[in-house]
Amino acid sequence: MSRTPIVAIVGPTASGKTALSLDLAQALGGEVVNTDAMQVYRGMDIGTAKLPLAERRGIPHHLLDTLEVRDPATVAEFQGWARGVIAELRARDTTPVLVGGSALYTRAILDRFEFPGTDPAVRARLEAELEQVGSPALHARLRELDPPAAERIELENGRRVVRALEVIEITGAPFSAHLPVEEYVDPHTVQLGVAIDRDVLEPRIALRVRQMFDEGLLDEVERLLGEGLAESRTASLAIGYRQAMAVLAGEMTVDEAIEKTVVATRRFARRQMAWWRNDPRITWLAYDDPDRVARALDVVRNV
Known part of the structure; x- marks a missing residue:
């Protein structure tokens, strides 16, 4: 080394x-x-x-x-x-x-x-929801599920909000646990x-x-x-x-x-x-x- x-x-x-x-x-x-x-x-x-x-x-x-x-x-x-x-x-x-x-x-x-895996179906559903309701609404959901992650992801960053919610859904653990x-x-x-x-x-x-x-x-x-x-x-x-x-x-x-x-x-x-x-x-x-x-x-x- x-x-x-x-x-x-x-x-x-x-x-x-x-x-x-x-x-x-x-x-x-x-x-x-x-x-x-x-x-x-x-x-x-x-x-x-x-x-x-x-x-x-x-x-x-x-x-x-x-x-x-x-x-x-x-x-x-x-x-x-x-x-x-x-x-x-x-x-x-x-x-x-x-x-x-x-x-x-x-x-x-x-x-x-190590980066958590991804699920294309979950990602697609969350991205469709992002288009419908906007990043602030999904960010509010993230704040309820994982306040530490929400603190570190800006309100308007829909892509990262979706990724955090995806990880929470497919792993059953907070996104912040995977940081x-x-x-x-x-x-x-x-x-x-x-x-x-x-x-x-x-x-x-x-x-x-x-x-x-x-x-x-x-x-x-x-x-x-x-x-x-x-x-x-x-x-x-x-x-x-x-x-x-x-x-x-x-x-x-x-x-x-x-x-x-x-x-x-x-x-x-x-x-x-x-x-x-x-x-x-x-x-x-x-x-x-x-x-x-x-x-x-x-x-x-x-x-």
């Missing part, structure tokens, strides 16, 4: 994970592995805060821009892609630095996690969390959202609609993109879309922390600690 460490940077959106990932990859001679579910899509740049090529400091980045927006993607597929990249990097003694906002994806990559256990696949793994108070984070989220709209999110979404964004079962769920599509459809104003995106992003940040706050394996570093890179490197070198 390789002794090259696997480094994962976690924390809420807009906390500064990207900058830390670059600093660590540079210091360790490593390469960055994206763990954001939406940054794998080509053209989804502004709304996912994807780091432009010119700002990557020449550090190779993996699992960015690998899919078209019309392509579906599952956690199981992402797990396989990421573990393949990690194995390739470590085979040449290069440290993989994982970074992204999708907590389930990160846990599925790092931890022991990753806190046991690394490889012991040479370290998680570093970016700690930031909510009263600091929320203004940063609001600023980021407004900048996205100012920088051309509506134009980006209009272009992506021509590439199949609205028909996508995965990419169309991205926060900000749903709201931008509503603006383009004449269903809300830009100001309303900005406010709804800010609210949805704040909720997303709270769900992210629900995954991470009780994980004792994470070493938390203050977002504004001038010595956070040195502290992080100490942790990595002692793993």
